[in-house]
Amino acid sequence: MAKIVFESVTKTFPRKQAKGRRAGVLGAGGSFTALDGVDLEIGAGEFVVVVGPSGCGKSTLLDLLGGLTRPSSGRILLDGEPVTGPGLDRGIVFQQYALLPWRTALGNIEFGLEATGVPRRERTARAREFLDLVGLTGFEDRHPHELSGGMRQRVAIARSLAYDPDVLLMDEPFAALDAQTRESLQDELRRIWQRTGKTVVFITHGIEEAVYLGQRVAVMTSRPGRIKEAVPVSFGDRATGAGGEELRSSPEFARYRHEIWTLLHDEVARAQQLEKEEATV
Amino acid sequence: MSTAADTKTTGAGAAPGDGVRATRTPAPVREPAQAPDSAPVRETAPAREPGPAAAPAARNALRAAAHWLRAAALRSAAVLALLALWETAPRLGLVDSTFLPPVSEVAAAWWELAGNGQLAEHTQASLVRSFGGFGIAVVVAVPLGLLIGWYRPVAVLLGPLLEVFRNTAALALLPVFVLLLGIGETSKVSIVVYACVWPILLNTISAVGNADPTLVRLARSMDLSTPRLFQKVILPASVPAVFTGIRLAGAVSILVLVAAEMIGAKAGLGYLINASQFNFAIPEMYAGIVTISAIGVAFNQLLVIVERRLSLWRVPA
Numbered sequence: 001m002a003k004i005v006f007e008s009v010t011k012t013f014p015r016k017q018a019k020g021r022r023a024g025v026l027g028a029g030g031s032f033t034a035l036d037g038v039d040l041e042i043g044a045g046e047f048v049v050v051v052g053p054s055g056c057g058k059s060t061l062l063d064l065l066g067g068l069t070r071p072s073s074g075r076i077l078l079d080g081e082p083v084t085g086p087g088l089d090r091g092i093v094f095q096q097y098a099l100l101p102w103r104t105a106l107g108n109i110e111f112g113l114e115a116t117g118v119p120r121r122e123r124t125a126r127a128r129e130f131l132d133l134v135g136l137t138g139f140e141d142r143h144p145h146e147l148s149g150g151m152r153q154r155v156a157i158a159r160s161l162a163y164d165p166d167v168l169l170m171d172e173p174f175a176a177l178d179a180q181t182r183e184s185l186q187d188e189l190r191r192i193w194q195r196t197g198k199t200v201v202f203i204t205h206g207i208e209e210a211v212y213l214g215q216r217v218a219v220m221t222s223r224p225g226r227i228k229e230a231v232p233v234s235f236g237d238r239a240t241g242a243g244g245e246e247l248r249s250s251p252e253f254a255r256y257r258h259e260i261w262t263l264l265h266d267e268v269a270r271a272q273q274l275e276k277e278e279a280t281v
Numbered sequence: 282m283s284t285a286a287d288t289k290t291t292g293a294g295a296a297p298g299d300g301v302r303a304t305r306t307p308a309p310v311r312e313p314a315q316a317p318d319s320a321p322v323r324e325t326a327p328a329r330e331p332g333p334a335a336a337p338a339a340r341n342a343l344r345a346a347a348h349w350l351r352a353a354a355l356r357s358a359a360v361l362a363l364l365a366l367w368e369t370a371p372r373l374g375l376v377d378s379t380f381l382p383p384v385s386e387v388a389a390a391w392w393e394l395a396g397n398g399q400l401a402e403h404t405q406a407s408l409v410r411s412f413g414g415f416g417i418a419v420v421v422a423v424p425l426g427l428l429i430g431w432y433r434p435v436a437v438l439l440g441p442l443l444e445v446f447r448n449t450a451a452l453a454l455l456p457v458f459v460l461l462l463g464i465g466e467t468s469k470v471s472i473v474v475y476a477c478v479w480p481i482l483l484n485t486i487s488a489v490g491n492a493d494p495t496l497v498r499l500a501r502s503m504d505l506s507t508p509r510l511f512q513k514v515i516l517p518a519s520v521p522a523v524f525t526g527i528r529l530a531g532a533v534s535i536l537v538l539v540a541a542e543m544i545g546a547k548a549g550l551g552y553l554i555n556a557s558q559f560n561f562a563i564p565e566m567y568a569g570i571v572t573i574s575a576i577g578v579a580f581n582q583l584l585v586i587v588e589r590r591l592s593l594w595r596v597p598a
Contacts, residue, residue: 067502145594
């Protein structure tokens with residue numbers, strides 16, 4: 001049985017909320033459609049990356065899965081149960097880290113555990129364990145402003161993992177990082193995923209990132225967002241432990257990248273056209 | 282180093298001092314965090330500390346002390362210059378020493394007032410009113426501000442009205458307070474409460490409204506209940522801004538009180554100043570004025586220290 005099922009999920013917003021990344025197509029009655037009939041199945045323990053042009057509703061998709069908004073029609077099933085609201089069975093990692101600036105790295109990880117009712121002493125021990133998992137041992141007492149961007153995102157990932165959700169939802173988590181940090185965090189994320197066996201839904205607009213990370217890459221259409229195609233990605237080399245540069249420079253990688261680039265290309269062009277039209281209205 | 286920075290901020294508006302603090306305090310801690318990854322940081326940081334022997338450490342301490350002394354001298358220079366001018370100008374006949382007696386005479390008058398207990402009496406009367414009004418304002422305005430800020434429609438509704446009240450000078454309303462509450466303690470404390478409420482209230486409302494929406498989303502995604510969200514996210518995020526309001530109110534509480542005491546009071550520093558002027562006891566008048574500025578500076582300094590303690594985590598701009 002699939003872990004997560006999107007069943008013809010549609011999301012429309014009233015017009016006045018139509019700003020920024022949620023821009024969509026103007027529909028009847030001053031509302032507009034961000035997502036239009038999304039169908040996608042994600043298996044337990046699978047790493048799925050969703051790519052799409054800007055404003056295609058990627059983040060809306062994640063908000064729906066996280067239970068932060070409700071679909072206008074259709075439904076999302078998690079372990080066969082419809083998603084009706086937020087819950088600790090899903091952990092979200094935000095692009096802007098969303099760390100509590102008044103708490104230390106350790107305190108931020110404990111924050112997630114406080115919601116689950118883990119006893120205080122155990123919280124600290126667990127938080128340390130997960131700080132170690134993301135390679136930040138020794139930075140327990142640093143506040144977020146004393147950490148680099150990459151470190152902050154590591155803390156945020158540790159926080160989401162610490163309360164042990166089944167599903168990890170990641171909303172362009174590495175978009176604000178420089179290239180080197182991003183690549184090292186991608187490796188780290190794959191390692192963590194292999195170690196913990198979480199189901200990961202990862203949103204990005206980077207094709208390379210998608211190919212590198214995902215077992216499957218779901219390409220979205222420009223707005224209103226739909227799943228255009230879900231491309232399974234598998235490297236023969238990966239089983240032998242190849243990673244990093246070796247994988248990125250392999251001909252297989254280039255082939256996948258080109259395939260997804262082709263799928264995405266028309267959509268990006270269309271999205272830009274839409275944006276131009278909207279700007280002139 | 283931090284004490285040297287403390288003396289910088291005086292008076293109500295701490296804007297220039299804030300800038301100095303922002304650039305100074307985080308400097309030593311930010312350096313290691315600039316490194317893109319964890320490994321190099323962990324290697325360099327411990328290596329640097331035990332490395333140098335005791336002698337350079339002592340030299341460093343000496344240099345720090347010298348630095349501090351120089352900073353202290355620099356900071357007190359202007360005040361000392363003012364005192365020197367105050368002493369010499371009347372003596373040289375540049376100003377009429379009847380109206381501006383040299384600072385040494387004022388000091389003598391101050392010493393006498395302090396000795397015969399008058400100063401203590403007036404100061405106590407003023408502080409009780411000032412702190413009383415200030416305390417009431419904090420207790421009332423902070424919860425009220427949190428409440429109004431949380432219910433955004435209410436904040437939008439009341440915003441313009443609050444702006445009107447804040448921009449109505451409290452002293453302009455003093456006659457109204459006297460009219461309604463009489464000439465006694467009630468009207469004096471009330472005017473302090475009134476003047477203190479607005480900066481606290483407005484700062485608290487905007488603090489709650491400006492809480493990082495990403496953090497709110499995070500809390501929502503964790504299915505935190507609204508009271509927990511308030512307790513764990515909104516409240517701590519608001520503390521620095523709320524305290525800025527409290528600090529502004531602290532300055533206001535003394536400013537307004539002194540003026541209020543000049544009308545129909547029998548004790549208090551404002552009364553002392555006013556009465557001394559009437560009786561032509563000019564050095565005593567200046568002694569009262571100096572006492573008030575000293576109290577104002579000390580109170581503000583105290584609040585600045587508490588504020589900084591509470592906002593250590595604030596991301597330097």
